[in-house]
Amino acid sequence: MEHRLDTFGRTLVIAPHPDDEVLGAGGTMARLAAEGNDVFVAIVTQALPPAFPAGTVARAKAEAGEAHRLLGVRETFWLGFPAAGIAETAHSALNAALLELVQKLRPQTLLVPFIGDMHIDHQLIFLSSLVSARPHQAEYPRLVLAYETVSETNWNAPYVTPSFVPNVYVDVADHLETKLSAMKAYASQVREAPHERSIETLKALATLRGATVMRRAAEAFVLIRQVM
Amino acid sequence: MEHRLDTFGRTLVIAPHPDDEVLGAGGTMARLAAEGNDVFVAIVTQALPPAFPAGTVARAKAEAGEAHRLLGVRETFWLGFPAAGIAETAHSALNAALLELVQKLRPQTLLVPFIGDMHIDHQLIFLSSLVSARPHQAEYPRLVLAYETVSETNWNAPYVTPSFVPNVYVDVADHLETKLSAMKAYASQVREAPHERSIETLKALATLRGATVMRRAAEAFVLIRQVM
Amino acid sequence: MEHRLDTFGRTLVIAPHPDDEVLGAGGTMARLAAEGNDVFVAIVTQALPPAFPAGTVARAKAEAGEAHRLLGVRETFWLGFPAAGIAETAHSALNAALLELVQKLRPQTLLVPFIGDMHIDHQLIFLSSLVSARPHQAEYPRLVLAYETVSETNWNAPYVTPSFVPNVYVDVADHLETKLSAMKAYASQVREAPHERSIETLKALATLRGATVMRRAAEAFVLIRQVM
Amino acid sequence: MEHRLDTFGRTLVIAPHPDDEVLGAGGTMARLAAEGNDVFVAIVTQALPPAFPAGTVARAKAEAGEAHRLLGVRETFWLGFPAAGIAETAHSALNAALLELVQKLRPQTLLVPFIGDMHIDHQLIFLSSLVSARPHQAEYPRLVLAYETVSETNWNAPYVTPSFVPNVYVDVADHLETKLSAMKAYASQVREAPHERSIETLKALATLRGATVMRRAAEAFVLIRQVM
């Protein structure tokens, strides 16, 4: 395995919907926690009625609780915006909520969804995440990485919406099983193969991303900004 | 499985080096042949001495012979340019060799390496392939697709060299085993996992590309041009 | 002429405003219908009062009716969203309307406006069209193509908004006259040359797109996704 | 110095927030005015209560008044949309306000914010500015340029949001002092170095943009469209 992930340090993972954080960065989160770093998660939306059945939120929270316990997450924040409703949410409210959290937690690293994801919630949350990380104060997140979300990132329009072409690889060989367990904890979200949001697909993705850099398993990211 | 690959028809696969055609399109070739289409392969380079050990060419031809037999290739053409020497080859000579082959075989479809591949042989052969497919005569290849080559395509420079973002998916679920057998026939080229050019990586890639479109296994391509 | 457009099959054309479908794909629609395929049109918006004069909707419906009759459209669906008001429409409502239609019609092919078009209605409808075509169920549209719309596509910002660079050409030499007749049926939308939305411009565009692939007339598209 | 800026002529600068016009184009505005061209400014938003403290608008107007006097601006228009609220503003209303102004002033040149700026106000105002400049009437702005705004343009996501890569350079060596004075007039907006919105940064930017084309100071732009 590589050196420790010292460049990450205290890390906040911003997830549009519960499970995005595991799909995209679950192995990295587990490795960070195992190496002694504080890992926080912000779940931006909730599947609120009437758009979603009653009970969906409670179930998601229970699943996320277990998933995050497995990964070693220190604390999870539910921002409570409406799922599939970010386009109808005041952009300044989303900015404010994320900024407040960043100012409170003072993370060194942000992991954010990718602007090219097919879901407009992801696109807008990406933009607000960057606003919360503006590099114009004494302190701000030194490292911002976008993760890939199977069932969103690959379904967008090749070449005409922003493409996810990873340039950062994190070795998660020792943490892949933990990631898969965390995903299984999101029982309501897992699908049977060959659906993209299946355990088999996550394994294949980890194998492929790892092989690209001669590792048994990896998660891949697009660097947004790093200050050293 | 999907409908038959009628839009492909008679197909020529252009490979910079022996095995590229299997890595990128072996499953599609097997499916095409199984559905009754003529599949041809042009291997552009040979690993000639003194840059490569004596016997390398003979071994490659033997391996390719077996691989292509498994896939159902109708005929293989060895163009004989020097491997890792395309940058020192007259561009017009490469253009002429490929054009002559296209005019002789009159394929309906060309499968070509990707311009963004890390190896400059791939980049230059992509350009010459396009010259050979110029759409300015009564007949020319109606469909031109670029395939991905593990150990080249993923090793280039994200965002600053052309990125492979697939928009065409071919279901190869019924032909993946044949592809893997063909790759194994290239015994001198296969590597142990977690190297990209391993059987495990090819399986993972097929699983991931398939899952993106809800299939058990697929090969993915970038469309260069289609005329209907 | 080329082979039949068998890869298209049952086709749904999504038009932000009445006439976009003819500008971008009228010849292809006519050819598809002539070859025996079912062609459907969804007109997403209507020019509702008070933003538009009373009677505008009725006139548009009458014009579309005649245009679609000429092209051989099997059925036209008016989704009724407000023209120039999609940015103020709930994104989830637009997603739902298009998804419902796709699930009802089960088209093999979707023709959609281009994300880089200048009109924000086009941009947002492109995104929702992709949501309706998510490749994660047993059935979904196998082919998604974006068409170009004179008076929108060419007026956007070169290089900094997504550029329309066609990679799919459909020979419409035998159907150009039908397309032009259909456009003339949209009498309220046609302009005098040298306006882009003129008959002369449509002829020039068809001639240019055709000449690129050695045909007398063609329509050009950007491939979003094809599964075979 | 270069020839006169005859290709600009009558110019309208569209600024999302007061000071953007000075940050991005203050030197060019001063040069245009000095060479006898009419320069207009449209400030699209105001920092309205309760999102911003009472008195903010009045102060901004006073500062802008002085800044524009120094630059030689002929008239300033306050469109009155809410700052940080453009995403919640009807897109058609913004289109209409800008179109009305363009039709009234009939400028030959538009200077607009850049679509890739981090602030969503900038992104949406860029789009509406283009709508107001549609090249489909007898008259429309012949030249449209996007300017760069320190503290917005450089803070976006490299390669995955549109990048500002300038292709037009305006020599402002004789007008840099005026630009800096105008910026100082925006006392509430200037920050201490090393903040991007500082006098030192503006000087460094002018020096760098100038040096690229062998001038002592320049402002740089991205060309959106020019008709000659």
Added chain:
Amino acid sequence: MEHRLDTFGRTLVIAPHPDDEVLGAGGTMARLAAEGNDVFVAIVTQALPPAFPAGTVARAKAEAGEAHRLLGVRETFWLGFPAAGIAETAHSALNAALLELVQKLRPQTLLVPFIGDMHIDHQLIFLSSLVSARPHQAEYPRLVLAYETVSETNWNAPYVTPSFVPNVYVDVADHLETKLSAMKAYASQVREAPHERSIETLKALATLRGATVMRRAAEAFVLIRQVM
């Protein structure tokens, strides 16, 4: 018609092969000459034996002579590099030849082929043209524009090689006939429609480029750099 093309002034058109300058910029050259500007042409290559039949060069020179006379070209320079052989030519020699010409003629404007053209001669000549225009001396070309060449520009690989997306339009309504006559003077190069290099295609292209900006005919360019 627009104002005079004062921003162009003394202009050098760099053509990889004889006729490229007419295909891409013939109307603009005619307008420039008609407005009193000096227009020069550099033909970089010649179709030398044995790659081309004896007599080809002489015929090309005769055709170019007549074409340039019609357009009002002041002087034509034949640089004598081998056609389809630029990739085998020393890059520094090409740089030197173009630099020497630029230093001798001191043009205010350069019109160059497009880097995305399919022909590698065009790509490499684009690069050398930029070297010859380096903005690091007291004098250099203030305006550099790339023109489009039917039968090269449209035949490259969409999205994965550089795309020609024009941002500069020159009204050539009063000079289109002259351009077409000049093209006809290149009798050995003109093809029958629907070939791209036909008179009909050039007319269609001029109509389309014109319509985009509400003119009867235009030529379109991509701006590389302008200094004012």
Added chain:
Amino acid sequence: MEHRLDTFGRTLVIAPHPDDEVLGAGGTMARLAAEGNDVFVAIVTQALPPAFPAGTVARAKAEAGEAHRLLGVRETFWLGFPAAGIAETAHSALNAALLELVQKLRPQTLLVPFIGDMHIDHQLIFLSSLVSARPHQAEYPRLVLAYETVSETNWNAPYVTPSFVPNVYVDVADHLETKLSAMKAYASQVREAPHERSIETLKALATLRGATVMRRAAEAFVLIRQVM
């Protein structure tokens, strides 16, 4: 100042021509050395006669010696390829020379020129640098960054050749003076302002890159690949 540059570690800077390494990464090199990391430089080309005057190489070596001494470089390697002659050099020879050096030095980090630089030497050396860093062996450079070179990077073709849009910032506030001293040691290469290769421009660039991330001075890079 930031944390130590632990992610860099042992670093090899690849420079096409003597001084490129200082222009692009001199401050980072000084900081790395000051923090105890081994810094190596490979100068790929030499200005050999007859293309360059006799004595040029000797002078360059003397200047580089002094510059590198100031920066704390541990060892400098002169690869001896001909300056302005890389396009005529066998690509495989360049690959081999760089690969041999990487295998010998086993650096953790590579700093390489940018593929979008105007000089074709830079472009080709970028490609070969990536070949030397192929991530397919037990060891390879974990971090590859491209630096910007004033007088090359900014002179290329905006949007149609690869653009340098930095995503990694290194604080060099405490090392800027050392960088400028090293540049002055390259007396034959420094130019007077407003030339890009002047001390004033380097200061402005450092100020601007620093201000973007709220630092007094920074150098900026494009991340090619990082494995952690």
